[in-house]
Amino acid sequence: LRYVAKRLLQAVAVVFGVSLMTFSLLYALPGNAAMLILGQDATPASLRALEVRLGLNQPFLERYGHWLGGILSGNMGDSLTNGQSVVSIIEQRFPVTGELVLLAFIFSICFSIPVALLAARRPRRIADRLSTIISMMGLSIPPFLLALVFIIVFAVKIHLFPATGYQPLSTGLWHNLKYMVLPSLTLACGLSSVYVRLLRADLSDQMFGEDYIIFARSKGVRGWQILVRHALRNSLLPLITVVALNLGVLIGGSVLIESVFALPGMGQELVTAVESRDVTVIQGIVVLLAVAVTTANLLADLLYGFLDPRIRVQGRS
Amino acid sequence: MNTYVKRSSLLVAMLMTAVLAGVTNAGAVANTSPKSGGTLTVLVVAGTWPGLDPLTDSTPTADATEFNAIYGQLFEQGPNGTVLPDLATGYQWIDSHMALKITLRHGVSFTDGTPFNASAVEYNINRDLTPSYACHCAANFAAVSSVTTSGNYTVILHLSRLFSPLPSAFINAIPGYIYSPTALQSEGEQQFSEKPVGAGPFEVQADVANSTLTLVKNPGYWEKGHPYLAGLTFQSEGEDSSALLSMQSGEGQAITGLAQITSITQSKATPGWQVIAPPSQTWEFVALNQSAAPFNNILAREAITYATNPKQITDVLYHGYYPITEGPSSAGQLFYQWKVPGYDAFNLAKAKTLVTQLGGLTVNLQTTSNTVYWSTEAEALASQWALAGIKTTIQVTSLLQLEVSLKDGNWQAADSNWGNYADPALALPNYFSSTGPFTGTHDGSLDGLMNKGAELVSPTLRFKVYQQIYQRMATQADAVFLYQKKLFTVALKTVHGLPTNQPNNYWENVWLG
Numbered sequence: 030l031r032y033v034a035k036r037l038l039q040a041v042a043v044v045f046g047v048s049l050m051t052f053s054l055l056y057a058l059p060g061n062a063a064m065l066i067l068g069q070d071a072t073p074a075s076l077r078a079l080e081v082r083l084g085l086n087q088p089f090l091e092r093y094g095h096w097l098g099g100i101l102s103g104n105m106g107d108s109l110t111n112g113q114s115v116v117s118i119i120e121q122r123f124p125v126t127g128e129l130v131l132l133a134f135i136f137s138i139c140f141s142i143p144v145a146l147l148a149a150r151r152p153r154r155i156a157d158r159l160s161t162i163i164s165m166m167g168l169s170i171p172p173f174l175l176a177l178v179f180i181i182v183f184a185v186k187i188h189l190f191p192a193t194g195y196q197p198l199s200t201g202l203w204h205n206l207k208y209m210v211l212p213s214l215t216l217a218c219g220l221s222s223v224y225v226r227l228l229r230a231d232l233s234d235q236m237f238g239e240d241y242i243i244f245a246r247s248k249g250v251r252g253w254q255i256l257v258r259h260a261l262r263n264s265l266l267p268l269i270t271v272v273a274l275n276l277g278v279l280i281g282g283s284v285l286i287e288s289v290f291a292l293p294g295m296g297q298e299l300v301t302a303v304e305s306r307d308v309t310v311i312q313g314i315v316v317l318l319a320v321a322v323t324t325a326n327l328l329a330d331l332l333y334g335f336l337d338p339r340i341r342v343q344g345r346s
Numbered sequence: 347m348n349t350y351v352k353r354s355s356l357l358v359a360m361l362m363t364a365v366l367a368g369v370t371n372a373g374a375v376a377n378t379s380p381k382s383g384g385t386l387t388v389l390v391v392a393g394t395w396p397g398l399d400p401l402t403d404s405t406p407t408a409d410a411t412e413f414n415a416i417y418g419q420l421f422e423q424g425p426n427g428t429v430l431p432d433l434a435t436g437y438q439w440i441d442s443h444m445a446l447k448i449t450l451r452h453g454v455s456f457t458d459g460t461p462f463n464a465s466a467v468e469y470n471i472n473r474d475l476t477p478s479y480a481c482h483c484a485a486n487f488a489a490v491s492s493v494t495t496s497g498n499y500t501v502i503l504h505l506s507r508l509f510s511p512l513p514s515a516f517i518n519a520i521p522g523y524i525y526s527p528t529a530l531q532s533e534g535e536q537q538f539s540e541k542p543v544g545a546g547p548f549e550v551q552a553d554v555a556n557s558t559l560t561l562v563k564n565p566g567y568w569e570k571g572h573p574y575l576a577g578l579t580f581q582s583e584g585e586d587s588s589a590l591l592s593m594q595s596g597e598g599q600a601i602t603g604l605a606q607i608t609s610i611t612q613s614k615a616t617p618g619w620q621v622i623a624p625p626s627q628t629w630e631f632v633a634l635n636q637s638a639a640p641f642n643n644i645l646a647r648e649a650i651t652y653a654t655n656p657k658q659i660t661d662v663l664y665h666g667y668y669p670i671t672e673g674p675s676s677a678g679q680l681f682y683q684w685k686v687p688g689y690d691a692f693n694l695a696k697a698k699t700l701v702t703q704l705g706g707l708t709v710n711l712q713t714t715s716n717t718v719y720w721s722t723e724a725e726a727l728a729s730q731w732a733l734a735g736i737k738t739t740i741q742v743t744s745l746l747q748l749e750v751s752l753k754d755g756n757w758q759a760a761d762s763n764w765g766n767y768a769d770p771a772l773a774l775p776n777y778f779s780s781t782g783p784f785t786g787t788h789d790g791s792l793d794g795l796m797n798k799g800a801e802l803v804s805p806t807l808r809f810k811v812y813q814q815i816y817q818r819m820a821t822q823a824d825a826v827f828l829y830q831k832k833l834f835t836v837a838l839k840t841v842h843g844l845p846t847n848q849p850n851n852y853w854e855n856v857w858l859g
Contacts, residue, residue, distance in 0.1 A: 060746040063480070066404045068749070071783050072485045079480030110404035111396035111539060111555065121554065177587055184595040192595040193389075193588050194581055195557065288584030291592075293557030297584075301394055301556055305404060306746060 040323035047319040052093050055308050061085045062109040062306040083109045106309035115313035126294035130279045132213035141224035149232035160225055167222030176215045176289045193291040212290040216282050228268055235260035273329030277322045384858040385577035389589040391603035393582040394556040397539035400523045401474050406482050410518040415853045417523035417544030421516045425847040427680035427768035429513045437513050443803050446512050450499040454568045456526035457549040464495035466527055474521035486515035486772055508801035514769035547573035547854035557582050574857035600837035607664045613836040622835040624849045625677035630763040632826035635786035637755055647823035649700035651690040653734035656828045659726050668829035673816035676830040678849050680769050681812040689820035697734035708737045713761040714745045724761050752784040763831050771800040787824050
């Protein structure tokens, strides 16, 4: 519990630091949302009026303090560009990105564990070589191009999935999934390739270098059982670390995927907010992402203890 | 992300060409008499509609197509920059042109059942012009001192000074979109911006901001038999290729906002597709800052104008789609005149002579990273100028940074397009009057002519004034004028009623067949 409390405190410090840094960077950039909103229609009077209305005329500390005070009292503020509350924007957008990231995670794990097991079962045989080729392709093809290839094959040619767009879960699970399969597969591809390579290498090390494997073999435990019950459990530890660290990569990747597949997610909203210098929306989303990433890493640390009893014992001693 | 997308576009273009060329005919063109029913899905490239209340929405100009569908307008755009009636039936100048009397259509209701009348319009205009809202329309309506009504169907705008482009200022702009005051007051601004109430051809069924806007036919729409469509959906697309593939897969029947000319050529070559390219209201030019060196010297301005070959740029970069212009004028605008006497049209020999006379010329050319064509165009300009001995450094920045530079006077040359107004009196002063926010020009004579152009009401007299304005700008080499940038709509041939004579889509006239 003390460890968890310490990690939570660290997470709060990280989130605070991220918010302050983002705010400072946006403040330092030339121009502001009022200029961008009014664009070619700006007059000095209308520009001043809009800056006052949006609170952009206030000094840095006052603006940041106002925003921070709002956050601590549960108010993330309103968008500078359309007046919508940031909470309602996140409520609209988070389910899309959350589902995209979750499905990508599920697809990548469901693909990488069996493929890595097959490859590690018989190294340098056909399954291993095939997994290497597929992984290399997954790592080399830019996600943008892969997305278009998926759209051409599965939407334009086969008509199995829609090309772009989004339907919420409330319209039905299958209806929703039809729109999410291609984006999440695209996002999962690069990740799966990393996971396959990592897991396969670790499984091979375990299978051919560890005493407990030799011991299990000498007891007559069959190859597949050793691989799945013993080696895989140990190899999951580094995989969990990479998965947790990759959450940020996944969310970053979702920006591009959401753009190509026209998904109304947080990535797309973040890009729009950055382009329009909508500070409150940027701050809201960045803080949420920082919380998500720090939480994922904390959960990964806690999972180590669950998977490896030695870590729990070390922690107690 | 944008750079990444741009780099990938060449690869994608090849892939797309193959796919689009291989498709079968998307459907035979049916007879062209209007048919009712069906839902049209319009894919809007890089489309964002943060809110649907025109006043609090941050991008009302870009969202005109959605607002037109929901609210209609007091006046619509006609061919050659003319003003056509819509929810207003007409206008008349009174009080020696110091007041504009607008007459409204009878028997029209908002979709919440409340009447569309003079008091609703008065409420809208007063709210829209409240200074604290900082309306995009503020500059164009600055001359309006008060709004009154006369009976149920007449609204009078009283002016503090003569301002003849006022009727045009309503088109595709606030306060041309009239919303229900009752709905706004009962819903509150926040909810209203998500589910607004207008008197246009369609009403909002569902909206996911910046993503999907689902509209259904307004059964009580004033124009009998219109709209033809039972439903209209706008879906935002990230970039050209995904929009083209979406249409290819049957998820949309029309695309607006395509940014790359290759997308237009591919669409044109695709069986069953049509490309609509109405006359433009936007002109591309290189602005020159006359407040600082080197362009405070007219010889430098003349040299760079002579060194520019706009025809080559439109032919090579834009496959000849954009007609060239020698002044701030496009075919879709009032007082159009592309050939301007006294303009320093491309002449490399003269450019070289002037550069030699100047002892060399070095230029910093700013442009924006918003779309790929601007940086490509800047490179093409730099190559042409190099032939005349002009050295160019290109500075690609965000649109906001470019705006800041222009406002601060911290620039030499900027490649941009501005305008999109039917009446030149609404846009020209922003870029060429001594007090304009983005101006590099400080010419008292030109200021006087622009003021005169905005005061006169007679179209004949105004045309003469604008001819003088274009000529003055040409002889002073105020800017390098390039071409008339068009806005394209790509649609299946089964989509009818898209206008070819003016640049705005009015969806109430569109049908599927």
